[in-house]
Amino acid sequence: MRVPLTTRDFLDRAELVYGDRVGVVDEPQQPAPSLGEVSYREVARRGRALQAGLDALGVGEGERVAVVSHNAGRLLECLLALPSSGRVVVPVNFRLQPEEVGYIVGHSGARVLLVDPELEASLKGCVDGTEAEHRFTTGEEYEQLLRFDAEPAPWSTPDEDATATINYTSGTTARPKGVQMTHRNIWVNAVTFGMHMQVSDRDVYLHTLPMFHCNGWGLPYTMAGLGARQVVIRKIDGAEILRRVDRHGVTVMAGAPAVWNAVLDAAAEWDGEVPGRDRVRIIVAGAPPPSKTIARVEAELGWEFNQIYGLTETAPLLTINRPRAEYDDLDREERARRLSRAGVPSLGTRMQVGESGEVLVQSNTVLAGYWDNPDASAEALDGGWFHTGDGGSIDGGGYLTISDRKKDVIITGGENVSSIEVEDAVFSHPAVAEVAVIGIPDDKWGEMVTALVVVAEGEQVTAEEIIAHCRGRIAGYKIPKRVEFRDELARTATGKIQKFKLREAFWSPSDRQVN
Numbered sequence: 348m349r350v351p352l353t354t355r356d357f358l359d360r361a362e363l364v365y366g367d368r369v370g371v372v373d374e375p376q377q378p379a380p381s382l383g384e385v386s387y388r389e390v391a392r393r394g395r396a397l398q399a400g401l402d403a404l405g406v407g408e409g410e411r412v413a414v415v416s417h418n419a420g421r422l423l424e425c426l427l428a429l430p431s432s433g434r435v436v437v438p439v440n441f442r443l444q445p446e447e448v449g450y451i452v453g454h455s456g457a458r459v460l461l462v463d464p465e466l467e468a469s470l471k472g473c474v475d476g477t478e479a480e481h482r483f484t485t486g487e488e489y490e491q492l493l494r495f496d497a498e499p500a501p502w503s504t505p506d507e508d509a510t511a512t513i514n515y516t517s518g519t520t521a522r523p524k525g526v527q528m529t530h531r532n533i534w535v536n537a538v539t540f541g542m543h544m545q546v547s548d549r550d551v552y553l554h555t556l557p558m559f560h561c562n563g564w565g566l567p568y569t570m571a572g573l574g575a576r577q578v579v580i581r582k583i584d585g586a587e588i589l590r591r592v593d594r595h596g597v598t599v600m601a602g603a604p605a606v607w608n609a610v611l612d613a614a615a616e617w618d619g620e621v622p623g624r625d626r627v628r629i630i631v632a633g634a635p636p637p638s639k640t641i642a643r644v645e646a647e648l649g650w651e652f653n654q655i656y657g658l659t660e661t662a663p664l665l666t667i668n669r670p671r672a673e674y675d676d677l678d679r680e681e682r683a684r685r686l687s688r689a690g691v692p693s694l695g696t697r698m699q700v701g702e703s704g705e706v707l708v709q710s711n712t713v714l715a716g717y718w719d720n721p722d723a724s725a726e727a728l729d730g731g732w733f734h735t736g737d738g739g740s741i742d743g744g745g746y747l748t749i750s751d752r753k754k755d756v757i758i759t760g761g762e763n764v765s766s767i768e769v770e771d772a773v774f775s776h777p778a779v780a781e782v783a784v785i786g787i788p789d790d791k792w793g794e795m796v797t798a799l800v801v802v803a804e805g806e807q808v809t810a811e812e813i814i815a816h817c818r819g820r821i822a823g824y825k826i827p828k829r830v831e832f833r834d835e836l837a838r839t840a841t842g843k844i845q846k847f848k849l850r851e852a853f854w855s856p857s858d859r860q861v862n
Contacts, residue, residue: 351507352534355431357572362391365548365574372578372595373420379464379486382420387571394428398499400492401434404481406458408433408502411513413457413479415439415448415466417581418554421485425461426558426567430511430530433502437513437525438559441466445473447523451515452477455525455718461485507531513718514561514659525718526659528562535711536662537568539693543667544630544653546599548574553597555580555588555606561659564601564632575599585613593622603633603842604640608780611643624649632656632663633842635687635749635767637774642683656689656747658735660727662712665698666690666747687771689739689747698747699732706739706747707732738765757786759794764825766846772820773798773827776813778806783836783844784827787853798827799849801836 361370370387385393406412412429414436416422422438429436437455439448441463448470452460460479462470464486474482483489507530515523540546552570554577556563570577578595580587583602588610591597600606607629614621628651629644636654644652651670657663668690674682692698696710713733716724727734739749750765757764766784773782781801786794802808810830817826837848 351505353505353530357568358427361387361571374579374581395499396493396495398432399494399497402500411435411437411455411457412459413437413452414461416463422558449473527715529715532662536565536664541569546573550575550598552599553578555600555602561663585609601630604636605842637771638683638687641686642679660714664693689749691745704738706735706737757794759792762824772817776816778808796827797829799833
């Protein structure tokens with residue numbers, strides 16, 4: 348027997364098994380009326396009403412619904428309900444400029460556009476200029492779209508290979524590409540994630556990760572299918588995260604290192620014991636965290652640190668690094684060092700490093716292709732492997748270490764330098780809050796290892812002190828020859844440092860960013 352693996356399975360099970368349980372706790376005090384506390388049965392009922400509303404508009408199977416929203420209960424509804432009806436959700440990064448939002452809505456061919464009320468004014472020109480036939484805010488207009496008086500038309504032919512979502516890349520290069528996630532991609536990712544992170548119906552998940560980003564890493568599906576309560580937080584704030592962990596008994600969170608740095612800062616001002624000690628486990632990705640951050644999370648917060656590696660194109664789970672029993676007796680520094688690796692392949696993932704040093708993967712979570720971009724699809728999937736664009740190495744135990752984006756490896760004096768290794772050395776200085784290491788043009792070395800540093804509040808440090816600090820920690824040729832100080836570093840919405848932007852000032856007007 349072969350039954351299609353579709354996203355409907357997760358909400359159907361949540362309704363059947365955990366229907367009377369509070370499934371979603373939506374954030375109050377937001378421009379759009381919040382859903383408050385709703386059971387999984389009510390989430391499913393509202394999802395069917397949304398499907399029936401789109402039926403009434405004539406928006407059929409395979410057609411796209413774009414949603415531009417902060418984390419919110421209605422965005423979560425869309426992710427759970429719309430693909431279940433054979434439609435395609437296009438979650439859009441709410442931090443993008445109007446013209447970028449307009450491009451994504453147009454490129455995806457969305458017939459329906461849903462916009463968070465807080466974004467309505469700033470995106471008005473973009474919304475008015477799109478070809479989307481139906482436009483609503485995710486407030487009262489959204490509620491009027493719902494049809495509770497009609498049963499939705501069933502998906503005529505459920506297909507696990509059908510596109511469920513189109514997730515646009517974060518735009519660290521030129522135009523973003525639309526990543527086609529199939530129902531099978533999402534299903535396998537959600538179930539595998541839940542297994543590796545040992546999610547159960549006793550868990551409470553706090554959405555510290557933007558839901559627009561790779562469908563919240565697929566965790567909304569994991570949590571619904573396994574009956575975990577989902578708490579929505581609209582905007583990230585370290586102190587508010589701690590309050591919600593305390594108030595709701597949160598056990599699981601996910602996000603980029605910048606989120607946990609904010610929590611660490613807030614914890615220093617927290618009155619009393621930090622909530623969640625020996626209860627919370629966090630899942631970290633988006634940028635390789637320095638080992639110092641890992642040690643601080645475990646020592647100062649008492650939270651379990653887990654790292655994954657993946658991309659929007661892989662749904663995203665590819666590897667996972669959890670604290671193994673073998674780590675229990677290690678000293679804190681060695682334990683943090685081992686947890687700083689990207690991890691071992693998740694179940695069903697195959698991985699190798701190509702001749703160029705690029706990480707190549709095969710998995711059921713790998714995208715079907717890029718929307719309306721066959722050339723990019725063929726290039727990414729060349730030879731039957733997905734080309735990640737990341738450089739790395741795999742040790743004898745199967746652990747992957749990401750050395751850098753291939754294009755970000757610094758070649759200085761004929762030697763390859765991993766910027767991540769240099770960043771870890773610089774970041775270990777107590778006065779450093781953030782650092783990005785890049786190569787800049789140099790007549791003698793080809794590229795000069797350069798550290799751009801944000802100094803921690805209340806601290807002082809000189810370039811000479813940072814360079815001296817790195818001596819003995821990394822090889823001489825890897826030590827930054829130049830240190831510059833910045834108030835902030837350019838980042839994407841998901842916390843990744845945009846090194847191409849940092850390099851522009853040094854390489855312009857050349858169109859090359861390597862020597």
